[in-house]
Amino acid sequence: MCGAPGQAVALPAGTDLEKQTVLAGRVVAEGSPVGGAFVRLLDGTGEFTAEVVSSASGDFRFFAAPGTWTVRALSRSGNGEAVLTADGPGLHQTQVAVA
Amino acid sequence: MSREDVLVTTDWAEKNLGAEGVVFVEVDEDTTAYDGGHIPGAVKFSWTTELTDPVRRDVLSKEDFSAILSAKGISNDDTVVLYGGNNNWFAAYAYWEFKLYGHENVKLIDGGRKKWELDGRTLTTEVADRPAASYTAKDADLSIRAFRDEVVASIGVKNLVDVRSPDEYSGKIFAPAHLPQEVSQRRGHVKGAINVPWSKAANEDGTFKSDEELTALYSDAGLDGGKAVIAYCRIGERSSHTWFVLRELLGHSDVKNYDGSWVEYGSLVGVPIELGAGN
Numbered sequence: 001m002c003g004a005p006g007q008a009v010a011l012p013a014g015t016d017l018e019k020q021t022v023l024a025g026r027v028v029a030e031g032s033p034v035g036g037a038f039v040r041l042l043d044g045t046g047e048f049t050a051e052v053v054s055s056a057s058g059d060f061r062f063f064a065a066p067g068t069w070t071v072r073a074l075s076r077s078g079n080g081e082a083v084l085t086a087d088g089p090g091l092h093q094t095q096v097a098v099a
Numbered sequence: 100m101s102r103e104d105v106l107v108t109t110d111w112a113e114k115n116l117g118a119e120g121v122v123f124v125e126v127d128e129d130t131t132a133y134d135g136g137h138i139p140g141a142v143k144f145s146w147t148t149e150l151t152d153p154v155r156r157d158v159l160s161k162e163d164f165s166a167i168l169s170a171k172g173i174s175n176d177d178t179v180v181l182y183g184g185n186n187n188w189f190a191a192y193a194y195w196e197f198k199l200y201g202h203e204n205v206k207l208i209d210g211g212r213k214k215w216e217l218d219g220r221t222l223t224t225e226v227a228d229r230p231a232a233s234y235t236a237k238d239a240d241l242s243i244r245a246f247r248d249e250v251v252a253s254i255g256v257k258n259l260v261d262v263r264s265p266d267e268y269s270g271k272i273f274a275p276a277h278l279p280q281e282v283s284q285r286r287g288h289v290k291g292a293i294n295v296p297w298s299k300a301a302n303e304d305g306t307f308k309s310d311e312e313l314t315a316l317y318s319d320a321g322l323d324g325g326k327a328v329i330a331y332c333r334i335g336e337r338s339s340h341t342w343f344v345l346r347e348l349l350g351h352s353d354v355k356n357y358d359g360s361w362v363e364y365g366s367l368v369g370v371p372i373e374l375g376a377g378n
Contacts, residue, residue: 051185064272065272
């Protein structure tokens with residue numbers, strides 16, 4: 001586990017964090033959450049892996065594998081990205097600031 | 100066939116809202132986005148419940164396709180303009196299904212819902228109300244649809260293009276990173292398939308790359324332009340996106356979408372599968 005502790009992340013029933021690697025986070029602009037942002041997960045070589053839309057509270061999550069990932073967000077408030085390293089299964093969290 | 104015949108810009112779409120004979124259709128697997136706001140006048144199609152058979156794993160039957168289009172108020176001579184989320188994956192699947200059943204005039208909005216939203220264009224929650232029409236589908240055009248036996252028989256003969264992400268192709272993961280479900284029995288790819296992720300055909304705003312970039316993409320990946328092509332992914336929607344690129348944008352004459360895709364192939368007994376190095 002890494003990232004901000006205590007941040008509530010709703011995971012689907014049956015998600016086993018002993019086995020699954022979950023990358024989750026929030027898109028923010030000047031500290032405020034950005035809903036409706038297009039959040040893409042890029043692998044260690046910059047290759048597109050998946051894309052989701054952030055919730056009204058700016059939250060997003062991906063089911064991935066251990067490794068180094070880039071999370072890139074596109075939104076009406078601007079674009080931004082963050083790098084996230086998952087050293088093993090569990091919940092890994094980050095924040096993506098867009099400007 | 101040129102790009103203008105099959106693809107429209109968000110700008111064109113906005114200028115043609117409400118135009119006579121033009122029906123906008125939003126297609127997605129998860130239609131909550133439509134409910135939260137959609138292009139004014141657009142009709143909603145759920146890929147899961149309205150474009151696939153409710154019992155078998157299959158596209159709609161000809162009769163069911165005719166019935167749903169009639170109920171949605173779409174006629175055979177309407178120009179259908181499709182768009183959706185997920186970088187137009189399910190809209191591209193719908194495009195392929197409309198072509199499968201012989202619909203003449205169908206187009207995709209370049210960039211789909213994402214481009215429309217990033218452009219800051221109007222969305223409405225007002226549900227389109229179209230009077231029912233009378234639609235008659237043609238017999239399925241199987242020249243654009245591949246089944247599992249043909250895929251196995253095409254190993255080493257046709258171009259097999261796996262459009263999933265490199266990690267899915269190599270067998271590192273079963274499914275895209277935002278989906279924990281719909282897992283096949285085995286990981287990997289069809290023996291001999293090349294890997295050209297669908298995403299390489301699109302810009303990050305969801306629009307398609309230029310014809311020149313697309314031509315270079317597939318030729319650099321080893322696609323033999325003189326041979327037929329079968330594209331597949333996991334459940335057939337991302338491969339519809341690539342099918343659209345190869346057949347509708349680049350004009351390859353013999354391109355099929357294998358909609359059974361990896362969920363089917365990866366569960367078959369005894370078929371040739373390869374894994375990437377280290378998997």
